[in-house]
Amino acid sequence: MEIENKILTVGELPDGSPVRIPYFIVDSGEKGPTTGLVATQHGNEFFSIVILKEFLKTKYPLKGKIIIFPVANPPAYNVKERTSRIDRKDMNRCWPGKEDGVITEKMCCSMFQILESCSCVLDLHNGNDNILDTPQARLYAGRYNDVRDLAEHLDVPFILLRKEPLENTLVGSLLDKNIQAITVELGEGRRITNFYINKGLKIIKSFLRHAGNLSRACRFESIPIYYDNMRIVTAEHSGLFSPNIQQLGAKTDFLGNLITFPDFSEKRICTPTKGHILSLWVGGVIAGGELLARITKD
Numbered sequence: 001m002e003i004e005n006k007i008l009t010v011g012e013l014p015d016g017s018p019v020r021i022p023y024f025i026v027d028s029g030e031k032g033p034t035t036g037l038v039a040t041q042h043g044n045e046f047f048s049i050v051i052l053k054e055f056l057k058t059k060y061p062l063k064g065k066i067i068i069f070p071v072a073n074p075p076a077y078n079v080k081e082r083t084s085r086i087d088r089k090d091m092n093r094c095w096p097g098k099e100d101g102v103i104t105e106k107m108c109c110s111m112f113q114i115l116e117s118c119s120c121v122l123d124l125h126n127g128n129d130n131i132l133d134t135p136q137a138r139l140y141a142g143r144y145n146d147v148r149d150l151a152e153h154l155d156v157p158f159i160l161l162r163k164e165p166l167e168n169t170l171v172g173s174l175l176d177k178n179i180q181a182i183t184v185e186l187g188e189g190r191r192i193t194n195f196y197i198n199k200g201l202k203i204i205k206s207f208l209r210h211a212g213n214l215s216r217a218c219r220f221e222s223i224p225i226y227y228d229n230m231r232i233v234t235a236e237h238s239g240l241f242s243p244n245i246q247q248l249g250a251k252t253d254f255l256g257n258l259i260t261f262p263d264f265s266e267k268r269i270c271t272p273t274k275g276h277i278l279s280l281w282v283g284g285v286i287a288g289g290e291l292l293a294r295i296t297k298d
């Protein structure tokens with residue numbers, strides 16, 4: 001197995017310097033498909049980089065080639081923010097890119113030319129700051145049938161289906177080219193935890209089995225959830241939230257405890273019906289109206 005370090009050079013920044021996007025080609029030396037793994041389209045979601053690094057540390061009996069972009073958006077990653085400060089464009093709304101566009105669109109255009117050689121692409125994301133996501137695939141419901149086989153072989157417990165498509169996503173643009181692709185969210189963008197590294201490794205392995213780079217694809221049971229069937233819980237009061245982190249992903253009605261002032265009281269935060277906690281605020285101090293959790297309504 002050979003890992004080739006490559007740099008994709010995309011021009012130009014206002015000072016004339018190019019953006020350099022690092023990527024890696026893992027060549028197994030065996031016949032097989034070419035598959036893509038993409039992370040950090042959003043610069044504050046750098047947790048997936050660690051998962052990819054862990055993946056590369058282990059020797060697997062791979063076939064074919066894997067193209068890995070661990071840092072798809074270096075200008076956003078460098079400032080640890082969702083978007084680049086140069087043009088403020090959300091990279092995952094800029095695909096398949098524009099050759100004569102702003103820098104984020106140019107980066108997408110150059111990366112897309114490489115990713116087009118893949119038959120299957122996994123797009124890795126993490127929860128926003130202080131939001132911890134249980135592993136979940138996210139997809140436009142209108143495309144579910146296009147990737148149902150892939151989704152059924154992916155080691156994620158939940159598949160979130162949105163009724164309206166997001167415009168110009170990486171996955172949408174690849175599917176337009178008949179390339180199998182899916183977005184997976186897990187963990188929190190800025191928090192590096194062994195528990196979610198291991199979950200991420202399992203997801204990557206299941207994806208590569210389906211893609212044909214690792215042998216023996218196996219099926220996983222996952223629960224499809226429409227966005228309508230998801231309850232968004234915001235904090236009713238400001239305070240200090242201790243999340244029920246042990247049950248993230250599990251079915252419960254208990255989200256955590258909220259300590260409030262000046263009375264220094266503690267209140268259990270519960271939902272009207274039990275559901276699977278998909279995302280949870282893990283940041284402690286919370287202001288009234290901020291997102292506490294996403295939970296299914298079942």
Ligand SMILES: [Zn+2]
Pocket residue numbers: 041042045125126
């Ligand atoms: Zn993201």
